Amino acid sequence: MLSQLMVLFGFFALVLVAVYWVNRAVVLFDRLIADGHSAGVFFEFTALSLPGVIALVLPMASFAAAVYVTNRLMSDSELTVVQATGYSPWRLARPVLLFGVIVALMMSALTHVLVPTSMAQLKEREVEISGSISARLLREGAFLHPGPGVTFFIRDITPEGELRDVYLSDRRQDDREVTYTAERAYVVQAENGPRLVMVSGLAQTLRPETRTLSTTIFRDFTYDISTLIVQNQNLSLRPRHLSTWAMLTQPEAMAVLTDVPLSRINEELHGRFQQALLALVAPLIGFATLLTGSFSRFGVGRQIVVAIFLLVLIKLVESAVADPTRNNAQLWPLIYLPSAVGLAIATAVLHLAARPFRRRPRAPRTEVTA
Structure with a gap:
């Protein structure tokens, strides 16, 4: 039995x-x-x-x-x-x-x-x-939303880690919407957190109140992405x-x-x-x-x-x-x-x-x- x-x-x-x-x-x-x-x-x-x-x-x-x-x-x-x-x-x-x-x-x-x-x-x-950056941001061919009011897109990632054709839309501020486009970009680790360095790009700023659009062409631009990678510190x-x-x-x-x-x-x-x-x-x-x-x-x-x-x-x-x-x-x-x-x-x-x-x-x- x-x-x-x-x-x-x-x-x-x-x-x-x-x-x-x-x-x-x-x-x-x-x-x-x-x-x-x-x-x-x-x-x-x-x-x-x-x-x-x-x-x-x-x-x-x-x-x-x-x-x-x-x-x-x-x-x-x-x-x-x-x-x-x-x-x-x-x-x-x-x-x-x-x-x-x-x-x-x-x-x-x-x-x-x-x-x-x-x-x-x-x-x-x-x-x-x-807090994994590669999982949250580094995905090619997909529109990502790592945070409220933020849209991120990468067309291609080379084996060397270079990001090609980057699109970043930041709508977190009420008085303006900023859209960044760049031919190349790199993710670097700084003392205060990760940064996105965009090369040969364009920044477009739209102000809804006045309905004006301003554009800025930049050779290189550093964008703080540490706020987009919110690591869960609840290890209690x-x-x-x-x-x-x-x-x-x-x-x-x-x-x-x-x-x-x-x-x-x-x-x-x-x-x-x-x-x-x-x-x-x-x-x-x-x-x-x-x-x-x-x-x-x-x-x-x-x-x-x-x-x-x-x-x-x-x-x-x-x-x-x-x-x-x-x-x-x-x-x-x-x-x-x-x-x-x-x-x-x-x-x-x-x-x-x-x-x-x-x-x-x-x-x-x-x-x-x-």
Whole structure:
């Protein structure tokens, strides 16, 4: 049974990760490719976001695997035969419990190591590419809008880095619109930021109020493009970027480092353990709920609906304790309440399956003869 659970778990995890990963990849593709970044940057960002996606779908995959395997064993009457030989629901739940422990260990590796590391690396790369001049401006044959009121065009870029036939329209000032055209241009790095040096060009200034146009022919002209390349400096750490050991040993110092209350550090720290426990609870609930049903030609659809409802109930409990634990550092034990409720439900349902309520047999009728 454990081997079947692992095989089906791998299948459902692969399918769910693919679905969530594609949705994430579409958003990243629109944002990165539209800004002129290469396909390599796109694949790097999607790879860094993959651990978070896997951690999101593992509990659902474990629940789906437990439900599918239990349903198939009941449809083939295998569980009925095993129970007839004297196996109790508690003994049948051992492989499911071991399966849940394995999934919980996988989830722990993700939440404590892989996800924080990938999130920190992803944040660092976002800051690096936000100030990329080549991605934001150096794209030939396309009209770019690096900032509000600015249009930039390059016909060709030579292998030496020379820009040919440059067009730059600056409409950021209300009293005038300036359009620059140049045969050649170069991007140079100055002390105060990047500059665009245009050679053999024309500057046309249009003043809307007087409707006058003035032109200036220049041999070389330097244009400040540092304002067009606004680098994201928001590299401040968040609790999700911190390691579990740092939050466990120095919670107050981590709260000061990330500029958040201590309650947010406790929420992030214990939330990582809570996610692993939910990966253990989900398959137990699915197995125990389906075990309460008896063999039927119509399947156990009603029990599956009940199992899904119980999972929704656990998520509601998780949502209910979020605000109190986020606002009060002393209430961190409430973070484990959803897992405690889930284990209590699984235990109660297994007890129900072991000792089902049965109707008392009616007393036989006795006929009274005169």
